[in-house]
Amino acid sequence: MTVLIALCGLPSKAQWIVTDPTNLVQSIVNTANEVIQTSSTASNMLNNFKEVQKVYTQGKEYYDKLKAVNNLVKDAKKVQNTILLVGEISDIYVTNFQKMLADPHFRIEELTAIAFGYTKLLQESADMLLELKDVVNVNGLSMTDSERMDIVAKVYDRLKKHRDMVAYYTRKNISVAYLRAKKVGDSDRIMALYGNADERYW
Template identity: 60%
Template structure:
């Protein structure tokens, strides 16, 4: 019963945060799904660089609309362990989109990638974002009132499973980003242009590799 009340309380709290701030995006699942769906447009219409950039700007806009949700959630403290795991799972999906947005917008400025490669990279990010959104949807189902027939242990087992899976995808996104940037680095080395390439991806604190 305690677990049910804690998780229900977290949902009520998140809903009240959304209402108070009047955010455009009021559901992290909608945010993640919208970003994944908009990212698909990059793949579908990536025949020109201008199309890739234009569509990515739409992805970034959706992300920035939902970023307030994740930023506010980070500030929520003093949650008990069970509710904190739900919170951390949601935040990891935000981190996945954050890595994607920040890395890909720099890749678009990187001359070491072809247009076809940028489309392929976008495809990879889209699949990882989609899987993360599906998992977040599973989490929503667990804390929904319609699933109150589950025992506390069953509920927490699912929450633990979703948490571990989202963490896995977060790590995959980091690894995927690192590998793609490493390709650019090797090409820059061959051209003797590593200084410009490294400057594009920021200092050591900003890099994902």
């Protein structure tokens, strides 16, 4: 799969990526929803979550290749960075929820609630990406290049805040595990699972 980008120098002529990033995110959302609906035990949820990881791994190849594209003009770079934010949001979810599934301090009901929260946040990310897609692709709307890139900048800013919200949601959930582990003298194991503050990129 070559890097599938045709973001031209002129924003009005920019085309959406051949591998549609909105489909990648939506696939993760759909699979995550299935996990919530079909998991009744922690081990069952862990097995089902492997399907989410499989979808994410397929998408990660796309995000990694997109990250490697450096010779883009400023406007196309902003579109690229906006798409990469959604990849980062997906990564925070998949990486950390996998660790939560291995955490004995969460009950299955709590894991289901956490998964539901992540799914909602991912869906909102997909919706913003869809909004970006409509702007980048010429869709019959009368819009100047300046107006189009102004909307791209606004979507980027919203997604950046959304990424921060997903990171905050992750920290809050993990802090519950830390507190519970501390009460029963299990802090070292939980620290090893999630890492210390310096090791956490989110």
